[in-house]
Amino acid sequence: MKIGLLAVDGHNFPNLALMKLSSWHKAQGDTVKWAQEFEHYDVLYKSKVFTFSTERTFFVSADQIVKGGTGYRDYDTTLSVEVEHSCPDYSLYPAYRAAYGFLTRGCPNRCPWCVVPRKEGVIRPHAELSEFIADRKHAILMDNNVLASDFGLLQIEEIVRRGIRVDFNQGLDARIIAQNPDIARLLSRVKWMNFIRMAYDHAANEEPVMRAIENLKAAGVKPYRMFFYVLIKDVEDALRRIEQLRSVGAQPFAQPYRDFELNTRSTKEQRRLARWCNHKAIFNSVKFEDYSG
Numbered sequence: 031m032k033i034g035l036l037a038v039d040g041h042n043f044p045n046l047a048l049m050k051l052s053s054w055h056k057a058q059g060d061t062v063k064w065a066q067e068f069e070h071y072d073v074l075y076k077s078k079v080f081t082f083s084t085e086r087t088f089f090v091s092a093d094q095i096v097k098g099g100t101g102y103r104d105y106d107t108t109l110s111v112e113v114e115h116s117c118p119d120y121s122l123y124p125a126y127r128a129a130y131g132f133l134t135r136g137c138p139n140r141c142p143w144c145v146v147p148r149k150e151g152v153i154r155p156h157a158e159l160s161e162f163i164a165d166r167k168h169a170i171l172m173d174n175n176v177l178a179s180d181f182g183l184l185q186i187e188e189i190v191r192r193g194i195r196v197d198f199n200q201g202l203d204a205r206i207i208a209q210n211p212d213i214a215r216l217l218s219r220v221k222w223m224n225f226i227r228m229a230y231d232h233a234a235n236e237e238p239v240m241r242a243i244e245n246l247k248a249a250g251v252k253p254y255r256m257f258f259y260v261l262i263k264d265v266e267d268a269l270r271r272i273e274q275l276r277s278v279g280a281q282p283f284a285q286p287y288r289d290f291e292l293n294t295r296s297t298k299e300q301r302r303l304a305r306w307c308n309h310k311a312i313f314n315s316v317k318f319e320d321y322s323g
């Protein structure tokens with residue numbers, strides 16, 4: 031069979047579903063290629079991860095078109111078990127050197143702005159590192175709350191043992207690090223690609239966030255390695271959290287709140303705060319009240 035793949039969001043970030051489909055089809059003896067305009071395919075897979083990316087007109091024909099991904103607000107279409115547990119076809123993205131995968135799926139929490147509980151359900155083991163690491167020394171892990179899973183913690187031990195450099199790009203739960211200094215010590219033994227990412231999304235989390243920072247510091251993690259997503263709803267409240275993180279030497283990264291279900295846009299002031307905070311040269315030299323944006 032001739033299989034075409036279409037990553038609707040573009041090629042700026044590897045599309046894990048398409049990499050797994052490619053592997054699985056190649057193992058069946060099929061020919062798999064990025065879809066080309068005016069070509070015909072037996073099956074065309076279209077995957078869209080982001081709701082905000084626009085789908086351009088693409089002239090292609092296929093006997094069967096399979097569409098999926100959060101970008102289509104499609105939370106029901108899933109890969110078959112065999113495809114889901116195929117090692118991704120990393121040859122689709124030769125410029126990327128990391129492995130990609132999930133150790134766990136789901137989350138035990140139900141933050142109102144988050145699609146994960148609805149899309150993925152409760153936390154559970156998903157795959158061992160060995161399923162998708164191949165011969166790679168770096169891994170981008172997209173788990174939503176790996177620290178809430180005993181299986182996830184065992185896999186982090188395995189990451190340490192193998193010396194794999196990792197980035198949990200969806201962030202780690204600061205509340206769990208705050209409650210458990212052993213987890214902070216485990217994380218201090220991990221080789222990080224850049225940062226330990228966490229979230230400081232609202233003022234109610236001040237106490238656990240500050241305690242997580244203290245636990246990580248006590249375990250030997252330098253504060254500049256601690257990266258915090260800061261959700262901006264109320265600008266003044268977000269600015270206070272940003273300045274608090276700065277005062278302890280951690281790295282804030284501001285994200286204006288958008289309701290993807292209602293398709294609401296962020297406000298100008300929220301975007302101004304995010305631009306100021308995330309442009310580190312400006313952040314380190316200009317106060318927000320003096321920033322004209």
Ligand code: SF4
Binds near residue numbers: 145
């Ligand atoms: S803890 Fe994170 S993944 Fe879990 S529901 Fe809240 S925002 Fe979503």
